[in-house]
Amino acid sequence: SEIVTGDLSSMVEGNLAQMTAPLSEKRIAEYCAYDSQDEEQAQIESDCVNELLFNRQNGVIEVTSSIKDAMLLGNSVCKVYIEERTFKKVVRKENVDPEVISELLEQIRQQQSAKGTEVEVDVHTYDKENKKFSATVTKKTKTFRLQALAPENLLVQKTWNRHDLEGIPFVSERHVEPRSMLIERGFPKNLVDALPRFNRNTNQQTQNSRLPQGLSQTTNPPDESQEDVEWYESYLLLDDGNGASELRCVCTSGGANSIVLDDSPADLIQYAVGAIIINPHSFIAISLHDKLKSTQDTTTALTRALIDNINTTSKNRTAHFDGIVEETDITDGRTNGSIRVNPAVGINDVRQAITAFGVPDTSANILQNLEYLKRTRSEMGGATLDMATGQMQLSDRVGSQGLDRAYSVMEQLAAFMTKTIAHTLIRSIYLIAHETLRTQWKGPICFKRGNNWIEQNPSKWQARQSVKVNLGASLGERARISAVLERMMQKQEALAQAGMEDILVNVTSYYKAVQAWLRINDIPNPEQYFMDPRSPESIRGFQNRSQFNAAQKKKQDALLQQAIGLEQVRVGIDKYKTDAQLQFDYWNATLTAQIEEAKLTIQGLTKTLELINKPEVVSDDSGTKKSSSNSAEGKSSTSGNTG
Numbered sequence: 001s002e003i004v005t006g007d008l009s010s011m012v013e014g015n016l017a018q019m020t021a022p023l024s025e026k027r028i029a030e031y032c033a034y035d036s037q038d039e040e041q042a043q044i045e046s047d048c049v050n051e052l053l054f055n056r057q058n059g060v061i062e063v064t065s066s067i068k069d070a071m072l073l074g075n076s077v078c079k080v081y082i083e084e085r086t087f088k089k090v091v092r093k094e095n096v097d098p099e100v101i102s103e104l105l106e107q108i109r110q111q112q113s114a115k116g117t118e119v120e121v122d123v124h125t126y127d128k129e130n131k132k133f134s135a136t137v138t139k140k141t142k143t144f145r146l147q148a149l150a151p152e153n154l155l156v157q158k159t160w161n162r163h164d165l166e167g168i169p170f171v172s173e174r175h176v177e178p179r180s181m182l183i184e185r186g187f188p189k190n191l192v193d194a195l196p197r198f199n200r201n202t203n204q205q206t207q208n209s210r211l212p213q214g215l216s217q218t219t220n221p222p223d224e225s226q227e228d229v230e231w232y233e234s235y236l237l238l239d240d241g242n243g244a245s246e247l248r249c250v251c252t253s254g255g256a257n258s259i260v261l262d263d264s265p266a267d268l269i270q271y272a273v274g275a276i277i278i279n280p281h282s283f284i285a286i287s288l289h290d291k292l293k294s295t296q297d298t299t300t301a302l303t304r305a306l307i308d309n310i311n312t313t314s315k316n317r318t319a320h321f322d323g324i325v326e327e328t329d330i331t332d333g334r335t336n337g338s339i340r341v342n343p344a345v346g347i348n349d350v351r352q353a354i355t356a357f358g359v360p361d362t363s364a365n366i367l368q369n370l371e372y373l374k375r376t377r378s379e380m381g382g383a384t385l386d387m388a389t390g391q392m393q394l395s396d397r398v399g400s401q402g403l404d405r406a407y408s409v410m411e412q413l414a415a416f417m418t419k420t421i422a423h424t425l426i427r428s429i430y431l432i433a434h435e436t437l438r439t440q441w442k443g444p445i446c447f448k449r450g451n452n453w454i455e456q457n458p459s460k461w462q463a464r465q466s467v468k469v470n471l472g473a474s475l476g477e478r479a480r481i482s483a484v485l486e487r488m489m490q491k492q493e494a495l496a497q498a499g500m501e502d503i504l505v506n507v508t509s510y511y512k513a514v515q516a517w518l519r520i521n522d523i524p525n526p527e528q529y530f531m532d533p534r535s536p537e538s539i540r541g542f543q544n545r546s547q548f549n550a551a552q553k554k555k556q557d558a559l560l561q562q563a564i565g566l567e568q569v570r571v572g573i574d575k576y577k578t579d580a581q582l583q584f585d586y587w588n589a590t591l592t593a594q595i596e597e598a599k600l601t602i603q604g605l606t607k608t609l610e611l612i613n614k615p616e617v618v619s620d621d622s623g624t625k626k627s628s629s630n631s632a633e634g635k636s637s638t639s640g641n642t643g
Contacts, residue, residue, distance in 0.1 A: 001304040007296040012071045012288055019418045020064050029430040032466040048456050049433050051447040052144045065148040067421055074287040076274040076425050077149040080432040082440050085184040087139045096133040108135060117141050160283045163424050165269050172234035180225040187261045195229040195253045230254035235269045267439045272432050274425020276417040299373050306366040312359040320354040422469045430467045450527030478520050485517040507533045
């Protein structure tokens with residue numbers, strides 16, 4: 001068998017998918033503020049650099065390519081720089097009247113203009129008879145670039161023992177580009193024309209390693225301006241004449257007779273380097289190839305042995321009499337093919353002419369060794385491939401917490417490599433990008449932050465030496481952090497409802513927790529979903545809400561006072577009714593008693609009068625009853641008579 005197992009490539013791709021997940025439109029690094037007044041500006045600068053690195057160019061692919069270089073070759077290199085190029089183009093027009101030439105020039109200038117581009121239009125020729133017009137359009141572009149470099153094209157001083165290039169005495173980048181590209185970069189044309197043509201056939205090994213499929217390439221360019229030339233961009237410390245070191249950028253051609261294309265002072269070294277596994281006190285880092293090469297070689301040998309054993313056990317070796325058996329039938333390799341035997345020899349049993357030799361089946365032992373090598377591969381390169389299996393994804397042998405702990409242990413190496421590349425490559429990219437914009441970019445930069453457009457002038461930024469890197473959590477770790485942040489927000493809400501607002505929690509701390517929770521869940525630009533309580537809009541809204549609440553409270557107090565007054569009136573009315581009823585009942589009882597007393601008095605008087613007016617009966621001596629003269633009528637009569 002000629003099979004080669006893909007342990008290294010599978011491990012590289014598996015870890016790469018896990019390590020580059022945090023790069024998806026996320027602020028993976030933030031500049032540290034100097035004080036409380038600098039926090040907002042530091043965040044704005046972080047968003048500005050993130051916009052230029054990953055949104056206005058394909059920065060994710062460049063960083064991913066660089067990380068893959070680190071996995072395969074040990075080191076990763078990214079160049080952060082401002083690319084200034086000059087393009088010239090001839091524009092030809094027909095049927096152009098002389099009086100519209102100036103208008104035509106302005107029209108061409110507007111068509112060729114773009115933001116950040118300087119355009120100059122010069123009349124080249126004008127044929128009055130044929131009314132033919134031609135002009136040369138010169139465009140000068142300035143673009144902020146992030147570019148992944150092949151590590152073999154970076155020349156580093158052999159004795160350099162750090163994982164970054166800050167302060168290195170010499171570093172150089174090898175370029176192989178067409179002559180026209182050097183002209184666009186601004187190098188003098190006479191020097192570029194003097195450069196020898198680069199012959200790619202002299203570096204066939206590097207070409208084959210980068211093109212393993214053997215893609216066909218043309219060796220003859222269509223024009224001399226497209227001929228490849230080799231040149232070097234070197235950053236080196238030179239004596240400034242007073243014994244101090246001065247950083248300069250010197251561009252030279254390759255070969256024995258070197259030509260200096262440019263020599264100018266440099267602000268900083270534009271290269272950011274990184275590693276996934278550091279090698280202490282050495283610039284050359286450790287790659288997954290270094291760790292898994294022996295494992296893949298052993299796995300390849302065992303896999304070949306397994307396939308060979310399967311082939312030999314499926315079709316055994318045979319022995320036959322020469323001249324009796326047709327040898328072509330035995331050696332043709334057909335499965336279950338017929339083997340012809342010559343019957344003229346006198347062999348009655350065909351088994352006497354050919355015999356099969358059994359080969360022991362060793363596939364079980366080989367498979368056990370392959371399983372052992374898989375465990376060795378996980379120990380050497382991480383458990384990313386093991387975690388991707390369906391058995392691990394759907395395993396019900398452990399609970400959710402146990403599975404989470406198992407994931408966290410198995411992710412440790414991948415998380416370690418992610419943190420290492422973050423604190424080497426990503427950190428250097430952000431520091432170099434900030435310094436490059438601050439020292440070399442002229443003019444404002446407009447970008448959208450949340451729901452607002454912001455304009456920044458990098459030349460007015462202050463220098464930044466510290467960066468907080470957020471890229472360092474694997475998928476499982478980010479899920480755990482997200483759960484913790486969510487529980488913390490719930491706790492903040494409970495404390496606010498319990499009356500602890502502005503004592504233990506406030507709206508600013510809650511906003512920061514929400515932003516961190518959204519970022520850890522890969523939500524791009526979380527500022528667009530929530531308003532910053534420190535923003536002017538939020539402050540005005542808070543003031544309006546406070547005024548509205550104060551007015552509502554005033555209305556509620558007035559309604560409460562009115563309700564209290566009405567309640568007092570109701571209570572007064574009820575008391576008045578009660579008092580009136582009591583007074584009525586009192587006088588009613590009094591009058592009733594007086595009436596009863598009057599009735600009794602009248603009854604007594606009536607009885608008295610009745611007794612007075614009743615005639616008295618008196619008996620005489622003869623026994624005859626006579627009326628008494630004590631009656632009123634009798635008295636009156638008597639009195640009258642008397643008178």
